[in-house]
Amino acid sequence: MSEELENKFLDLCHKYPTGLTQQMIEVSLGHKMEEIVKVINNLIKQGRLMLIQNSDETTSYKEVNPEDQAKFRGLGVEDFLIYQLIEASSNTGAWTRELKNSSGYQQVQITKILKTLESRKLIKSVKSIQSGRKKVYMLYNMEPSREITGGQLYSDQSYDHQYIQIMKMHIKTFVDNKGAVDLADIITYLRKVAEEATSQSLGPEDIQALVNTVIYDGDIEEMRDTRMGAMLGRRSGILYKPTKTPIPVNNFCNMPCGNCPVFDICSDNGLVSPKRCVYFKQYLEQDDESLDF
Numbered sequence: 001m002s003e004e005l006e007n008k009f010l011d012l013c014h015k016y017p018t019g020l021t022q023q024m025i026e027v028s029l030g031h032k033m034e035e036i037v038k039v040i041n042n043l044i045k046q047g048r049l050m051l052i053q054n055s056d057e058t059t060s061y062k063e064v065n066p067e068d069q070a071k072f073r074g075l076g077v078e079d080f081l082i083y084q085l086i087e088a089s090s091n092t093g094a095w096t097r098e099l100k101n102s103s104g105y106q107q108v109q110i111t112k113i114l115k116t117l118e119s120r121k122l123i124k125s126v127k128s129i130q131s132g133r134k135k136v137y138m139l140y141n142m143e144p145s146r147e148i149t150g151g152q153l154y155s156d157q158s159y160d161h162q163y164i165q166i167m168k169m170h171i172k173t174f175v176d177n178k179g180a181v182d183l184a185d186i187i188t189y190l191r192k193v194a195e196e197a198t199s200q201s202l203g204p205e206d207i208q209a210l211v212n213t214v215i216y217d218g219d220i221e222e223m224r225d226t227r228m229g230a231m232l233g234r235r236s237g238i239l240y241k242p243t244k245t246p247i248p249v250n251n252f253c254n255m256p257c258g259n260c261p262v263f264d265i266c267s268d269n270g271l272v273s274p275k276r277c278v279y280f281k282q283y284l285e286q287d288d289e290s291l292d293f
Ligand code: SF4
Pocket: 256, 257, 258, 260, 261, 262, 263, 266, 267, 272, 273, 274, 277, 278, 279, 280
């Protein structure tokens, strides 16, 4: 009898893959609720059924994919709720505080649930560059959003300085060789270079950010694109060309005192003084040519 009911229940799950409500179950199965509850509990225990907490505080049930059933086996109602909240946070992830506020559970309980879900590879933690590298949680197979990882210019959520320098050099050389190019040309070229070098693809936002830094470095500059395609709005309207007038370097900006953490207590006769300062000495010992003010 219970096997027959179990099959009927699972057939109903197939029919409603987004979730079965209590009402649907009662109307469609026509069995006593105690019998149905036994079947539900048994399926949850086996990891074949997932609980979904609805916003109106009712519960729905969803069948778990056969390949994920071992991971869900033996999870409790609280585990399912936290999993569901993390699933809803999609590729931006959920902070522990958000999980705490939405579930009403204590911090200790949340930490324990997160550990369980992480150990089962149902969720993962990712450091967010947006929020001081705080951890957010998302489904294990979810690709974190660009806002979380910082895009391809970040490696392990830190700026990848070496990679950025190489890509900037490629942009400068490409613009120098071509004379004048638009962003689409740079994107096509740089994507090819990046894929050959690292098998990673750079997004247009990453490339625009790199182009901007090459402009700030004074190596390339913008000009109006007067070609037909640009006039008709089919191009961005901006071309990049090599800088004719390099930005002069002001060596006053390179003085170590400018960002010295003990500047306020540095004085001629003090414990901290320019006479004793190794950084100031190194600065003064540079070639006269490199100290061109
Ligand atoms: S002289 Fe040296 S210690 Fe004094 S402000 Fe400059 S860098 Fe700092």
